[in-house]
Amino acid sequence: MMVVDGGSMRTFDLAQSNSEFAADELARSNIENESVLESILHANPQVLLDETVFIFGRQTSVESGILDLLGLDQYGNLLIFELKIGQSGSGSASEETILSQPQNYAQDLASCTYDRLNDIYQQYREDVASGQWSVSDAATPAQDLASAFEAVFGDTLDPEDFNAAQRIVIVAEQITSQTRQNTRYLLDKGLDMQCAEVQMFESEAAGQTVLGTNTVVDYSLSRVRPERESNPTYPDVARTLAELVSPRLSSVVGTDSSRIVFQDLDGYRPYFASPHPDHPADVRYTLYFRPATWGSVLVAIDYFGDDAGVLDALGQNSDLFAERGFTVKDRSRDRIVVGNWETDSPGVLNDEDFLAEVADEFVKLVETGHEVLVTND
Known part of the structure; x- marks a missing residue:
């Protein structure tokens, strides 16, 4: 278990004047009420945890009450979010209830079959379509929950594999030491x-x-990875490729190579998000290591935003991508632009020449993505 304890979050606005940098501490702004906090997090689930989160229920009724946000992780486990403005364990939520209430929700949901979860998703789709929740259509990417899961995570899941575990996440402006x-x-x-x-x-x-987030009590995803999980990961390979491409990406994204950061290196699709100031923030350049399950290793452009202009730009430049060996697919989230190597053996990931080739193609993909998505005035 990894535990991070700290004091209040401090955030600074860093500005450069000539050759000097100036850091001005930003003033904290209290969130008006829990409904506002819920709306912010609902519309921006990427800030909830250091992993992809798919929200498929809001204000969902269960036997013991109404939970704030309900989501899925990459393994199909339930994510139950209990939200609180101000300090956790204060006001209407005591230190006891801030933890016991979501436990009751988890117990209510533990026996839910896929059909019941899909019913929750269908109600959520209706609520989004009616305008009850101010989120984009991308919040409901498919007509049924299984297809939505595939659209978000790029993987399929059998109905019986949903809800293998229930994860509880307490979110507040300040987590008290007692809650921790x-x-x-x-x-x-x-x-x-x-x-x-x-x-x-x-x-x-x-x-x-500016929104600041910090997971102050956390754990490794290996804790909630199901035994039936069929997506082996190759963190050593991911780190090797990251080391190969990082020095070559610095000139592309306009920053020092020390700031080239890959996310989810322990997962099955590690990715790089460009820090270039003019590059869309929700675009990811992703490595998919799936030789055993898909018979493929992929480099891809994924997009988790809702700006149709980004998708249009990728589609309108399909010829340019094709000239450079990539395929643009009619997709709206993952694997929109793809470079593919077919292989049915993980052994290929131990081949230095193969990894060098993948690194070359990944750099080329990032270069082309920036050529297409970054506007040069």
């Missing part, structure tokens, strides 16, 4: 619980609101 202590105790007792802080700050100079 209680959560650690429950983690040790076998409950899958996390705590995350979400705070807003105002940047007067930039005229914008």
Whole structure:
């Protein structure tokens, strides 16, 4: 178990004037009410945890009450989010209820079959379509839950494999030391619980609101990875490729190679998000290591935003991508642009020449993506 404890979150606006840098601390802005917090996180699930989260229920009724947000992780486990403005364990939610209430929700949902979860998703689709929740159509990417899961995570899941575990996440502007202590105790007792802080700050100079997040009680995803999980990961291979391509990407994205950061290196699709200021933030350049399950190794462009202009730009430049060996597919989230190597053996990942070829293609994909998506005035 990994536990991160800290004080209040401090956020700074970093500006450069001539050759000097100036860091101005941003003023904390209290979130108005829990409905506002819920709306912010609902529309931006990527900030909830350091992993992909698919929200498929909001204000979902269960036997013991109404839970705030309900989601799925990459393994089909349920994610139950309990939200609180201000400090956890204060106001209407005591230190006892802030943890016990979502446990009751988890118990109610533990026996839910895929059909019941799909019913929740269908109600959620209706709520989104009616305008009850202010989120884009991308929040409901398919007509049924299994297809939506595939659209979000790029993988299929059998109905009986949904809801293998229930994960509880406490989200507040400030997680108290008592909440952290209680959560650690429950983690040790076998409950899958996390705590995350979400705070807003105002940047007067930039005229914008900044959102800061921090998972203060966390654990490794290996804890919730099901035994039936058929997606082996290759973290050593991912790190090798990251080391191969990082120095070559610095000139493309306009930053020092030390700032080239790959995410999810322990997962089956590690990715790189460009720090270039003019590059769409929700575009990912992804490595898919699936020789055993798909018979493929892929480099791909994924997109998890809702700007139709990004998808249009990729589609309108399909000829350019094709000239450079890539295929543009009629997809809206994952594997929109793909370079593919067919192989049915993981042994190919031990071949240095093969990895060098993958590195070359990945760099070429990032270069082409920037050529297409970054506007040069």
